[in-house]
Amino acid sequence: MDKKVRVGILGLGTVGSAIPFLLKEQQNKIEKMTKVSIEIEKVFVRNIASKKMIADKFNLNLTSDISDILENDDIQIVIEVMGGTELAKESIITALKNKKHVITANKDLMAQHGTELEKIAQENKCCLYYEAAVAGGIPILRTISNNYKVDKITSVYGIVNGTTNYMLTQMTKQNWTYNEALNEAQKLGFAESDPKNDVEGIDAAYKMVILTKFCFGMGLDMKQVSTQGITKVTLRDIQLANALGYQIKLLGSSKLTSKGIITEVSPLLVPNNHPLASVENEMNAVFINSVGMEETMYYGPGAGANPTATSILSDLLSVIELMDQTENILPFSSFYEGLTLANQAEIMSKYFLTFELENTEKMIEEIKMIIDMTCSNVVHFQTQITEGKKLEMIILIDKITSQQLKELIDNIRNKYKINNEVSYKLI
Amino acid sequence: MDKKVRVGILGLGTVGSAIPFLLKEQQNKIEKMTKVSIEIEKVFVRNIASKKMIADKFNLNLTSDISDILENDDIQIVIEVMGGTELAKESIITALKNKKHVITANKDLMAQHGTELEKIAQENKCCLYYEAAVAGGIPILRTISNNYKVDKITSVYGIVNGTTNYMLTQMTKQNWTYNEALNEAQKLGFAESDPKNDVEGIDAAYKMVILTKFCFGMGLDMKQVSTQGITKVTLRDIQLANALGYQIKLLGSSKLTSKGIITEVSPLLVPNNHPLASVENEMNAVFINSVGMEETMYYGPGAGANPTATSILSDLLSVIELMDQTENILPFSSFYEGLTLANQAEIMSKYFLTFELENTEKMIEEIKMIIDMTCSNVVHFQTQITEGKKLEMIILIDKITSQQLKELIDNIRNKYKINNEVSYKLI
Numbered sequence: 001m002d003k004k005v006r007v008g009i010l011g012l013g014t015v016g017s018a019i020p021f022l023l024k025e026q027q028n029k030i031e032k033m034t035k036v037s038i039e040i041e042k043v044f045v046r047n048i049a050s051k052k053m054i055a056d057k058f059n060l061n062l063t064s065d066i067s068d069i070l071e072n073d074d075i076q077i078v079i080e081v082m083g084g085t086e087l088a089k090e091s092i093i094t095a096l097k098n099k100k101h102v103i104t105a106n107k108d109l110m111a112q113h114g115t116e117l118e119k120i121a122q123e124n125k126c127c128l129y130y131e132a133a134v135a136g137g138i139p140i141l142r143t144i145s146n147n148y149k150v151d152k153i154t155s156v157y158g159i160v161n162g163t164t165n166y167m168l169t170q171m172t173k174q175n176w177t178y179n180e181a182l183n184e185a186q187k188l189g190f191a192e193s194d195p196k197n198d199v200e201g202i203d204a205a206y207k208m209v210i211l212t213k214f215c216f217g218m219g220l221d222m223k224q225v226s227t228q229g230i231t232k233v234t235l236r237d238i239q240l241a242n243a244l245g246y247q248i249k250l251l252g253s254s255k256l257t258s259k260g261i262i263t264e265v266s267p268l269l270v271p272n273n274h275p276l277a278s279v280e281n282e283m284n285a286v287f288i289n290s291v292g293m294e295e296t297m298y299y300g301p302g303a304g305a306n307p308t309a310t311s312i313l314s315d316l317l318s319v320i321e322l323m324d325q326t327e328n329i330l331p332f333s334s335f336y337e338g339l340t341l342a343n344q345a346e347i348m349s350k351y352f353l354t355f356e357l358e359n360t361e362k363m364i365e366e367i368k369m370i371i372d373m374t375c376s377n378v379v380h381f382q383t384q385i386t387e388g389k390k391l392e393m394i395i396l397i398d399k400i401t402s403q404q405l406k407e408l409i410d411n412i413r414n415k416y417k418i419n420n421e422v423s424y425k426l427i
Numbered sequence: 428m429d430k431k432v433r434v435g436i437l438g439l440g441t442v443g444s445a446i447p448f449l450l451k452e453q454q455n456k457i458e459k460m461t462k463v464s465i466e467i468e469k470v471f472v473r474n475i476a477s478k479k480m481i482a483d484k485f486n487l488n489l490t491s492d493i494s495d496i497l498e499n500d501d502i503q504i505v506i507e508v509m510g511g512t513e514l515a516k517e518s519i520i521t522a523l524k525n526k527k528h529v530i531t532a533n534k535d536l537m538a539q540h541g542t543e544l545e546k547i548a549q550e551n552k553c554c555l556y557y558e559a560a561v562a563g564g565i566p567i568l569r570t571i572s573n574n575y576k577v578d579k580i581t582s583v584y585g586i587v588n589g590t591t592n593y594m595l596t597q598m599t600k601q602n603w604t605y606n607e608a609l610n611e612a613q614k615l616g617f618a619e620s621d622p623k624n625d626v627e628g629i630d631a632a633y634k635m636v637i638l639t640k641f642c643f644g645m646g647l648d649m650k651q652v653s654t655q656g657i658t659k660v661t662l663r664d665i666q667l668a669n670a671l672g673y674q675i676k677l678l679g680s681s682k683l684t685s686k687g688i689i690t691e692v693s694p695l696l697v698p699n700n701h702p703l704a705s706v707e708n709e710m711n712a713v714f715i716n717s718v719g720m721e722e723t724m725y726y727g728p729g730a731g732a733n734p735t736a737t738s739i740l741s742d743l744l745s746v747i748e749l750m751d752q753t754e755n756i757l758p759f760s761s762f763y764e765g766l767t768l769a770n771q772a773e774i775m776s777k778y779f780l781t782f783e784l785e786n787t788e789k790m791i792e793e794i795k796m797i798i799d800m801t802c803s804n805v806v807h808f809q810t811q812i813t814e815g816k817k818l819e820m821i822i823l824i825d826k827i828t829s830q831q832l833k834e835l836i837d838n839i840r841n842k843y844k845i846n847n848e849v850s851y852k853l854i
Contacts, residue, residue, distance in 0.1 A: 022577065022578075022718075022719055025579065025718060026577050026578065026579060026719075029576070029577075029579070029762075030576065030577060033576050033761055033762060034576070137719070137720040137721060137723065138720075138723060139570060139573075139574040139720075139723075142573065142574065143566060143570060146566075146569065146573070146741070146745075147566040147569065147741050149456070149457065149460050149461070149741070149744055150449065150453050150456075150457060150737060150740035150741055150743070150744060151449075151453065151737050151740075152452065152453060152456070273705070273707065275702075275705060275706070275726055277705070278700070278702060278704070278705045279702070280700065290737075291449075291452065291733070292449055292453075292564070292733050292734065292736070292737030292740070293564040293565075293566075293727055293728070293733075293734050293737050293738075294564060294727070294728050294731065294733060294734055295727060295728065296564060296565060296566075296725070296726060296727035296728075297724075297725075297726035297727070298723070298724075298725060298726075299702055299723060299724035299725075299726065300720055300721070300722065300723035300724070301720070301721050301722065301723075304721065306718070306719050306720075306721060307719065307720050307721055309719065310577060310578050310717075310719030310720050311720075313577035313578075313719070314573070314574050314576070314577055316577070317576055317577060318573075334460055335456075335460060
């Protein structure tokens with residue numbers, strides 16, 4: 001071996017345990033291709049006794065004193081897989097200030113404190129890599145950073161939360177209600193007992209903050225991402241969308257418009273023939289429109305021990321390649337652009353709108369007239385009688401702002417009693 | 428600008444012309460991110476007069492003497508986009524021997540003479556990059572080379588020929604015959620007037636040779652790839668497959684089996700819920716199974732001027748980053764593994780088999796018995812009457828070798844007169 005690199009790991013949960021496993025599996029290949037031998041010097045865990053079995057299996061040296069890693073001169077690279085934001089943030093800062101390169105899978109942390117942490121990394125001429133923070137096993141951040149330097153991205157759409165994608169897929173396929181899908185996701189361990197971060201779109205918003213930085217060179221605060229989860233998506237909405245040839249997917253999107261960048265997370269209607277429509281269950285996919293490559297999609301597991309650990313090991317090899325060039329450590333993404341945020345209310349979108357009213361056939365023409373007067377781009381107008389004998393209207397409108405849509409609904413509501421009104425944007 | 432790099436281009440066809448266009452479009456971003464200014468020093472074309480307009484538009488300096496580029500000491504990087512294998516090969520060798528880095532989009536050349544050319548590149552400490560040779564705009568080779576170093580690929584499947592994928596999609600959607608689809612593909616410029624390379628699977632086989640090298644570290648001769656095109660795929664086959672929930676796709680595949688590597692190109696049945704099933708028209712996609720990332724797919728345009736030129740420019744930036752490290756120029760893929768080829772005849776696959784016989788209901792049970800005696804893994808057995816009043820049998824068999832399948836068909840044929848017999852592997 002030409003070189004030996006010593007690594008410290010913070011955390012030995014599901015992902016942490018997959019790192020020594022994969023390193024052992026791929027040891028020969030890595031050593032042959034890189035001429036580097038990687039050694040796990042120490043692993044920080046809160047409770048040593050509970051991790052004894054896995055430590056023995058991979059011959060790991062455990063410590064419950066985190067400074068054994070952060071202040072250890074033998075360790076050149078620290079991998080943070082504890083999760084949480086407080087101890088993780090503090091530890092990463094200490095590691096960077098002690099001139100250790102850092103790899104983390106912590107999306108919460110990087111979305112909320114990325115700018116501050118990257119600054120500290122740069123000041124200390126250290127790498128801070130976090131491929132695993134977005135779409136687990138898909139090498140999406142590195143691909144954007146490397147391959148889109150020569151291209152201009154105009155929009156990025158992602159199914160970046162596996163839990164909600166699993167739930168929506170099962171609601172669609174099994175005719176399950178939201179609660180049935182959530183219960184099953186919890187049973188399978190896809191959803192936490194408190195599922196807020198997933199089902200309210202917060203986790204997806206974290207990832208969109210990071211993707212927006214990589215795709216558009218623009219740092220966002222979480223509050224700049226308009227975030228709506230799937231808690232209000234009903235089986236009825238899904239069935240209506242399916243009948244029109246669409247799937248409902250929780251999508252994060254970030255778009256370059258003539259008025260600036262717009263980043264949001266919300267359930268959207270995706271046409272069945274769009275590649276994102278067939279991304280099922282806990283899989284993730286990121287779809288990119290750009291001037292040069294036109295349209296590309298990157299598909300893979302959004303979570304899971306081995307995929308996430310593989311992304312971490314990819315970062316590890318990148319850091320090892322770079323670490324001897326201490327004079328010129330570039331950030332993970334070195335793309336910065338002085339872009340502004342667009343005003344959500346001004347952006348035209350295609351919308352799906354449905355509501356019920358008392359079954360009075362003569363209203364149909366009147367309502368159709370109100371709609372035609374408010375907006376000129378109705379591309380689909382359909383009425384049907386529901387099982388509950390209500391008259392249901394289903395409308396697709398092209399190019400309307402959210403403000404105009406609100407006005408349209410208010411206009412109808414002023415004259416008629418409407419119920420179960422639901423609207424979704426289309427991709 | 429910290430650095431100026433001078434480039435020579437061989438060829439100014441569709442892809443060649445997109446290079447100055449995209450370089451101009453992205454000039455600011457590239458210069459800001461890389462601190463390098465890229466200048467196109469000279470472009471070789473056979474007929475200067477015919478390229479005057481495009482040359483004027485981008486202020487290009489044309490030459491019809493290729494040595495103006497290959498022997499030009501000011502030029503550090505040569506981009507070959509002429510196509511063909513003779514002049515292209517000779518020019519690349521001369522460029523490399525003159526210590527110029529080379530980028531090419533030439534899949535025919537790299538599949539057939541890659542090993543020889545890479546050897547010359549290494550001897551001269553030069554880069555030889557060819558991202559655009561496989562799946563046009565999808566950054567697949569660089570992704571495999573960079574991100575799978577820490578992973579072990581077990582199989583790769585690709586829709587890597589846009590022309591045939593367009594034809595099969597249109598046959599499926601429009602109920603077109605093979606000839607109707609071919610005519611339309613030729614009209615749209617997707618297929619050449621002599622479509623042999625596309626429809627006989629040769630182009631896909633070129634790409635599988637390159638993908639096999641990147642995924643498994645194994646160099647193949649074209650004759651080691653079992654290659655079958657789509658010329659025998661009929662509308663009837665497609666309809667039968669659709670009825671069972673499958674799409675017929677021309678797939679290149681390379682698999683690591685317990686008996687070695689097996690690489691083939693053939694029309695396969697892909698289940699509708701597989702991500703490759705929804706890759707339509709001229710789009711390409713490469714699906715990878717691996718130990719770490721589990722399953723990932725990379726989707727995008729397989730050809731086209733801008734996507735192909737974007738891949739070339741990505742190579743260009745990689746070469747520029749590497750070119751000052753003359754002591755350690757690694758090949759585009761530095762993965763080598765001493766693997767053997769498996770014997771096709773020994774590999775078990777899942778098969779779709781269909782044939783017609785005279786409408787004699789009593790034969791059904793007899794034939795079913797022959798099938799059950801020959802193979803124990805029949806997972807679907809169906810008979811139906813065709814429009815022509817023939818009895819049609821449709822059979823899915825799990826785990827059977829091609830040799831066993833052949834024996835089965837021979838056994839049936841020995842006793843009964845069968846027609847229109849067709850078989851396909853399943854993915």
